[in-house]
Amino acid sequence: MGNMLESVIGALNGVVGDYLARTDNGLATTMGFYADGRELVLERDMLARAFPAATGKLVIMLHGLACTERTWAFPDGTDYGSRLARDLGYTTFYLRYNSGLPIVDSGEAFAPLLERLCSAYPVAIDEIVLLGYSMGGLVARSACHIASESGMRWLSLVKDAVYVGTPHGGAPLERFGSRLVSVLRSLPDPYTQLVGQIVGLRSDGIKDLAQGTVARNPDLEDAHHPVAMLHSIRHYLVAGTISHDPVLTALFGDALVPVSSATQPPRPEADTGPLPKKHIRIFRGANHVELAHHEGVYGQIHAWLKETRS
Numbered sequence: 001m002g003n004m005l006e007s008v009i010g011a012l013n014g015v016v017g018d019y020l021a022r023t024d025n026g027l028a029t030t031m032g033f034y035a036d037g038r039e040l041v042l043e044r045d046m047l048a049r050a051f052p053a054a055t056g057k058l059v060i061m062l063h064g065l066a067c068t069e070r071t072w073a074f075p076d077g078t079d080y081g082s083r084l085a086r087d088l089g090y091t092t093f094y095l096r097y098n099s100g101l102p103i104v105d106s107g108e109a110f111a112p113l114l115e116r117l118c119s120a121y122p123v124a125i126d127e128i129v130l131l132g133y134s135m136g137g138l139v140a141r142s143a144c145h146i147a148s149e150s151g152m153r154w155l156s157l158v159k160d161a162v163y164v165g166t167p168h169g170g171a172p173l174e175r176f177g178s179r180l181v182s183v184l185r186s187l188p189d190p191y192t193q194l195v196g197q198i199v200g201l202r203s204d205g206i207k208d209l210a211q212g213t214v215a216r217n218p219d220l221e222d223a224h225h226p227v228a229m230l231h232s233i234r235h236y237l238v239a240g241t242i243s244h245d246p247v248l249t250a251l252f253g254d255a256l257v258p259v260s261s262a263t264q265p266p267r268p269e270a271d272t273g274p275l276p277k278k279h280i281r282i283f284r285g286a287n288h289v290e291l292a293h294h295e296g297v298y299g300q301i302h303a304w305l306k307e308t309r310s
Contacts, residue, residue: 006037006068010099014066017100018204029098031109033117034069040093042113048122051091056126059090060114062097064134064165064292065205069094071133071292080131080298088305090129093117099135100203104216107142111152114143118154127159129305133292134257135209137166141266142214144233160308161266162301164238165254165291169261171209212261236279236304237263238297240286254288279304 013020013029020028032039040050048054061081063071072079072094081092095113097106118125132140140161147155239262240254253259259282265275281300283291291297 003037003070007070010063010068010070010096011066014099014203014205016203017098018102019100021098021101029096031095031097031106031113033093033113034096035094039096042116042120044120044122047120051122053091054121054123055089055091056124057088057090057129058121058125058127059084059092059129059131060140061092061094062110062130062132062136062140063095063099064136065099065209067099067133067292068096074293074295079293080301083298084129084302084305087302088309095136097139098205100205102204103135103138103208103213104142106139106205107214108146110139111143111146111150114154115147115152118157125157128154128157130158130161131164131301132162132166133164134166134288135205137161137163137168137266138208138212138214141168145215158233160234160236160305162236162238162304163262163266164297165240165257165262165288166237166266167209167212167257167261168237168264168266169258170212171257171261234279234308235266235275236301237265237275237281238291238300239263239280239282240288240291240294241282241284242287244284249284254286254291256288 009027009029012027017028019025030039033042034040035050040047059081061069061072061079063069072081078086081090081094084090085092095110097110099106130140130144132138140163144155144158144161146152239257239259241249241259242252242255243249249259253262263280263282281297283294283296286294286296
């Protein structure tokens with residue numbers, strides 16, 4: 001029952017989380033790191049007790065729109081994070097956040113939260129992996145942008161960033177929704193305008209997905225590519241498709257995110273060159289939801305991270 005309620009609240013936050021936050025509604029999710037459904041206290045002694053076998057390798061899991069950290073779970077109760085802990089010795093932290101807030105707001109909250117985690121962590125940190133699913137990848141990118149501007153130390157510890165079904169180039173379905181609202185509201189019919197108002201009840205987080213917004217000033221040269229490559233972060237991209245047919249793949253991608261958007265490199269190619277082909281993987285026949293807990297996706301993430309450390 002508890003897991004179901006958390007999932008319902010996560011979905012509610014995805015749709016109207018910005019409204020819940022503005023009205024100080026108790027259902028608004030407060031950002032934090034969670035373990036077994038409880039928020040972790042970011043104090044050294046508390047973390048030492050929560051993670052008695054803490055290692056210097058951290059993986060930070062960021063869920064997507066209208067989700068909680070439960071979205072990562074396989075039927076056997078494991079997930080990408082727990083498997084990376086088991087197989088490669090990572091200590092895993094699961095971020096929970098209000099996905100209805102603007103992505104930049106979430107990035108601005110996540111950046112100092114991760115700084116606090118690093119300061120309170122009970123052992124020396126050697127490396128951090130950011131693992132973002134869907135919107136979570138954009139929140140990670142936004143936080144990296146904030147950390148770079150603010151000189152936060154955690155950014156220098158990030159060695160790898162893995163994006164699973166992340167709409168770096170935006171999500172066309174949300175762009176369609178915004179156009180539909182404009183059309184409906186412009187028609188001289190009160191009922192049609194009412195429908196437009198109802199359709200328009202989409203959170204700021206959802207609206208941000210239209211363009212994959214990660215920075216407040218989109219005119220900045222690095223607004224869409226905020227990860228400063230001075231920190232030598234290795235980027236890996238996972239995309240899915242609902243079909244094996246190339247035409248349907250091009251049109252619909254994983255049903256929510258086009259392949260071209262999910263595989264758009266999150267860094268300035270002019271400065272660094274394109275991502276190596278081996279850093280991009282497309283899973284045909286895997287829809288957007290399945291990407292968060294897909295055996296093949298885990299196998300690829302495991303292979304990427306293991307290769308960089310062999």
